[in-house]
Amino acid sequence: MLYDRIFAGALLVLSGLTAWTAYHFDVPFQYEPLGPKAFPIILSIVLAICSVRLIVKPDANAWLPNKEILIKIVSGLVLMVVYAFLFEEVGFIVATTIVGAIFSWLFGEKPLKSFLYALALSLVSYYLLADLMELNVPTGLLFGDL
């Protein structure tokens, strides 16, 4: 099965959903002829036409990842989701140390060196970002009183 066909099929469904949702917008009052429905409906028609053309004339699959690469990509993704969870909960310093170390290790660094690098990175950048640039960086539970 060609990836293009699967994707175009999904787009076709999306365009249908968009048009249906837009058509059923509840507009209590409207002062202009076009209103909020027309633009999304026009777009969904264009999208539907393009999707059909892609289904009829798809490109060959250019992406052929092996198992090793897929595992790498998925683990990178999981890691970012974990980072998003930890970021606010345990705070910037701890989260960045853990996630940064694993990322560094994923890119081929030795475990101990990765950890030390990520620790140094999180401490230095916490100082730079939170203190110097006064950005909104979560401190987290551990260092709540810093």
Added chain:
Amino acid sequence: MDVLHYLSIGFSVAFTPLNLGLVLAGCFFGTLIGSLPGIGPINGVAILLPLAYSIGLPPESALILLAGVYYGAEYGGRISSILLNVPGDAGAIMTTLDGYPMAKRGEGGRALALSAVSSFFGSIGALILMVIFAPLLSRLAIEFGPSEYVWLMIFAFTCLATMVGKRPIKTIVGVVIGLLLATVGIDSGTGILRFTMGIPNLFDGVDFLVVVIGMFAISEVLILLESWARNDLKMTPVGKSFVSLSDMLAVKWVVLRSTLSGFLIGVLPGTGASIASAVAYGTEKRFAEGHNEHFGEGDIRGLAAPEAANNASAAGSMLPMLTLGIPGSGTTAILLGALLMFNITPGPLLFEQQPEIAWGLIASMFIGNIALLIMNLPLIGLFVRLLSIKQAYLVPIIVMLTFVGIYSIHGDSFDLFFMIVLGIFAFILRKLGFSLAPVILGLVLGEVLEENLRRALSISGGDWSILLNGTMTYILATATVAALVAPKLIKKFKT
């Protein structure tokens, strides 16, 4: 003279200590980011955008910083192209063709110096053209009504579709996805909610920063993960670095021609550095035929042409962004989004009502390019050393900066998860051969396009013929048709 008066306002803005520091910092980091293999100007600007926004810079300063990163990265992109044969982004691909063979011959230093000088003249030439044409274009654009703007945007999307990428249909799909993303949130005309799926975070619309960072930076990390598993890079030695007068004289016409064509292509909405450098390279190759031509084997003309052109197009693409509010490239689309976040709508009035922004930016670009030339000649060794920074150290920094940047906007973890979802989507798009610039262009122009379309039809009372009313609409409609058929005709003539 008007222009000189405004230019002096611009320089007085650009020479304040804050802005001077920012343009230098922007150029430095831009060169740095551009020289790292795989991270081009668009990613650099995207990663730094939320930071520039969150630290509360005034709009003109934020723009000066981000623009510095943009053209700094165009300079930096040549370093990895020449030394590693790895272009930082699509605009630097042509530089590898003759730059890398020179480096292999042991002339890396000569190639780097010559390309820096070509880049400099490309940028400065384009800036001078911009100073001349910006007031003219904004005077013309002041007459534009909603119908003209609708055509202008359709023209931009058509140029994008027929000139960028292999499959026009995929570009159109990208634009439509971007336009649809722009409709999410409260409709300004009636106040109803559209496509928010009941998520309160989406009531204000999708946050531009979250989309940009998610689509560019997050998907880039995934691509880096993939490509790292495959290959490791080998660096060629730099050799002696010098600027030779005879080299410069030998390419003076090449640089001039490439600057002109690069600027014009940059001004065309939707087309950016990648097309400019390809056209310049192709043109010079034809010019050089029979004149001791060694294109592809390390000919200095083949190196100077794309470098002058891609820097000229970077400056050129700022012109429609500032005067019309229509970005000339993916990166200027991000800059436009940045301005909109500051509640500044670029357009013909920007040059007169807020000269400190438009002219301050132009003046800072003159300063920045001089600084870049100075940075890139003696400091080249520093950037080359930074090239060998391991990805194991680089990727954690990228991930950290994106998360901090996005979190600090609203202080809400929702944005982080939304960013990752968009990153996955963008990764799939890239793997299927869609490019991301059309999506961003659609996103920034979506609201303007819908607004103008609705305004036009309000004026006419629902009559669609208002879209073809007046000389300018005919000209723009003809230009759109020309952009649609011209590439096919040119192909036919060639064969």
